[in-house]
Amino acid sequence: MTDAEMVTTDDGAGLWTSRTGRGRPLVLCHGGPGLWDMFGDVAAMLADLATVVRWDQRGCGRSEPCAGPWTTDRFVADLDAVRTHHALDRPVLLGHSWGAQLALSYALAHPERVAALVYVSGTGIDPVPSWHGTYRDQFTARLDEVPERHARxxxxxxxxxxxxxxxxxxxxxxxxxxxxxxxxxxxxxFGINRECSKALNAETKRTWGTPELYAACQALDVPVLVVDGERDIRPRWAVDSLERALPNVTRVILPGAGHLPWAEDPKGFREAVAAALS
Known part of the structure; x- marks a missing residue:
């Protein structure tokens, strides 16, 4: 049964949250930025393994409209408000795509509040230009498979x-x-929050790939599971930068899966996350 409720942050923003399942606390961070939680299938898949808390990020989805601010630091504080509201002592964090970056940022800021990190379909910690051109080429090639869809x-x-x-x-x-x-x-x-998306993507382009970020990842004393879909059009070699930096990391690559690996290899994805939870 879904237990949905609003969480109010320290600056008054209202965040939609949902709590289901039973077991070890697990907080899911959705992708985007500017989107909303799409983890219904994942929550159902893990309901017998974890108490799963989902949330819509600030100004997005079912959360209340707001004017930002659209910064990683603010979103890290929002995630901590969700954790505190639900009285979660050192949950496992699972982030997907942009949410993987957010979950990693939270773990770097508050390692003592995180039991483990599951980093799904992220893009590593190198500068964005190092991988984004390859991604755009593969994105265009996929759209070109059906020319009328690309034109539309x-x-x-x-x-x-x-x-x-x-x-x-x-x-x-x-x-x-x-x-x-x-x-x-x-x-x-629910509609895409374009302002949020544009601001956070611009921040990533400015700040990702710094020596300070590499050093912080090298010092991160939290177990990390990296889960990749082998056929993700974002190049998986981009994640190598993060894997090299982390002192306590396991990597699982799911063959035949794309950017949403739980949709195309639910068995493999569940087994990987179950190992992190245990």
Whole structure:
């Protein structure tokens, strides 16, 4: 049974949260930035293994509209407000894509409050230009598989639901079901917070890849599980930078899976996360 409630941050923002399952506390951090929690399947998959807390990040999804601020430090504080509200003592954090970066940032800021980190489909800690060109090339190649979809994607405005579904369809290795699976991500549709997305992506481009970040990761005294879908169009070698830096890391690569590995290899994904929880 879902237990949904709002959490109020120290600056008055209202964050939607949901708590389900039983067992070791696990907090899920969704991707984006500017999107909302799409972890319903993951929460159900892990309900017998963990007390799963999901949340919509500030100004996104079911959380209350707000004017920001759109910074990693603010989102780290919001995540801590969720943890505190639900009285979670050293939960495991699982972050996906942008959420993996957020969960890592939280662990670096508050390692004593984290039992373990599950870093799913992230992009490592090197500067964004080191991998982003390869990603864009693979993104374009996937869209070009069905030229009329690519043409339709180009003509739609940013933030449009249909455009988002077409864009998200490139994330799945199963090309026959890709559009269907992307459509599920957009149900329900809450709209993309473009201001949030633009600001946080710009911050990442400015700040990721610094010597200070590498040093912080090298000193991180938290067990980390890195989970990759082998067929993610974001190059998996980008994550090598993080794997090299971390002193206590395990990496699981799920063959035949794309950017949302739980959707295409649910058994492998559950087994990997279960190991981190135990």
């Amino acid at each position: 994607w180009r003509e739609l405005p940013d933030g449009d639901r249909e455009k988002a579904v077409l864009q998200w369809s490139v994330e799945f290795e199963d090309r026959e079901r890709a559009l269907e699976q992307a459509g599920r991500m957009a149900e329900p549709w």
